[in-house]
Every structure is written in C-alpha cells, then in structure tokens.
Amino acid sequence: MNWQQICDDPALQDLPFKIELNEVGQIVMTPVDNNRGRLQARLGALIMRHAPGGEVIAECSVVTEKGVKVPDVAWISSSFLARHGYSTPYPEAPEICVEVASPSNSSRQLAKKRSLYFASGAQEVWICDAFGNLEFHTAAGEIETSALIPDFPDNI
Numbered sequence: 551m552n553w554q555q556i557c558d559d560p561a562l563q564d565l566p567f568k569i570e571l572n573e574v575g576q577i578v579m580t581p582v583d584n585n586r587g588r589l590q591a592r593l594g595a596l597i598m599r600h601a602p603g604g605e606v607i608a609e610c611s612v613v614t615e616k617g618v619k620v621p622d623v624a625w626i627s628s629s630f631l632a633r634h635g636y637s638t639p640y641p642e643a644p645e646i647c648v649e650v651a652s653p654s655n656s657s658r659q660l661a662k663k664r665s666l667y668f669a670s671g672a673q674e675v676w677i678c679d680a681f682g683n684l685e686f687h688t689a690a691g692e693i694e695t696s697a698l699i700p701d702f703p704d705n706i
Contacts, residue, residue, distance in 0.1 A: 551575050553611060553618045553639045568609065571617035586622070586650045589678055592706045593623045593648055601699045603628055604645075611639035612647070614666040621647035621667065622678075625698075643670035646698060650678045674698055682706040 556562055556569060556577065567579035594606040610624035618639045625646035626634075634640055647667040649660060664675040668689040674696055677685045684704050686696045696702045 551577065553613075557638065568620060568622075570620050573616040575617070580652060580654065583652055585680060586652055589650045589680075589682060589706065590622045592682070593650070593678060596702065596706055597623065597625050597646070597699065600702050601625055605631060607644070610644060610647075612643045612667065612670055613639050613641050614643070614670045616662075616666055619663060619666055621675075622650040623648040643667045643672035645673045646676065646696075647672045647674075648676040648678060651680065653680070678706070 551559075551571065552575065553571060556571070562569065562577075565579070566582045568582060570578045570580075572578055590608055594608055597606050604625050604627045607624045607626060609620050609622065610626075611618050611620050612624075621644075624644040625648075626644040630644055634642075649655075649663055651660060660677055664677075664687055667675050673688065675687045676696070677687070682705050684702075684706065686693045686704075688697065695704065
C-alpha cells in the first residue's frame with residue numbers, strides 16, 4: 551500500500567491506532583494512549599508559545615527511506631510551509647520532529663526513528679517520555695537544550 555491508499559481506505563478510518571508504513575508498504579499500528587495524547591497536546595501548545603513564525607502539526611506524515619513515519623508532533627517553519635504547504639505525506643522531514651515514547655517503544659526503535667528523521671532532513675528530534683521529560687537530539691547526538699527553540703523547557 552501507499553500512504554494515499556491508507557488515507558482513502560474507509561476500513562482504516564477511526565482506528566484507535568497511530569498508523570505508519572514500513573519500507574515494504576506494510577502497515578504498522580501503535581495503540582493510542584490517552585497520556586500520550588495529553589503530552590502531544592501540551593507539546594504542541596508549548597512549541598507554538600515558544601516558537602512563533604512556524605506551525606505545529608500533530609501526527610505529521612513524513613516520507614523516509616524506510617516508509618512513511620509519523621512524528622507525534624512536528625514544528626514546521628514558514629519556509630518549509632512555503633515549499634510544501636500541507637502535502638501528505640511530506641517529502642522531507644520538518645525541522646523538529648517529536649516522538650512521545652509509548653511503553654512499547656524500545657530505545658533502539660526510537661534511535662532508528664531519529665536516524666530516519668535526520669536522513670529525511672530534520673534538524674532536531676525530540677523524545678518525550680511518559681512523565682514529560684524531554685531529550686533533544688541533532689544528527690550529531692544529544693544536546694542539552696533545543697538549538698532551534700533554546701528557551702523550551704526540558705520537562706512539560
């Protein structure tokens with residue numbers, strides 16, 4: 551399957567899962583968790599408060615070398631928006647991709663997603679744990695605070 555087929559398939563609408571595609575077009579689903587949803591909403595609101603001049607997108611679809619991945623929250627600059635509008639999926643990763651870790655995520659899985667987002671053009675990838683603690687990463691490794699939004703808190 552491709553991403554547009556998934557978006558258009560009525561049988562895949564309103565599922566209680568986050569849907570992604572792997573590199574061979576297979577659907578990968580992650581159960582939706584209310585705490586993750588709460589953290590996604592808080593992250594989006596805080597990013598908008600600390601980073602005017604861009605937009606926040608929840609469940610943002612991004613083409614990667616291993617299929618379409620969906621960061622829980624993404625921040626896109628005005629220039630990114632001018633290049634891509636709201637095309638689905640985005641052909642490159644937004645500047646900031648945020649993953650809210652679920653209990654089923656291993657550190658290896660999160661590291662793989664980080665590398666996929668960086669390979670697709672992300673400047674930073676943030677990982678948020680179930681308690682709202684944030685890690686900030688660039689392609690070079692973990693950093694103390696976000697370089698793009700320096701005053702962003704490390705716990706929400």
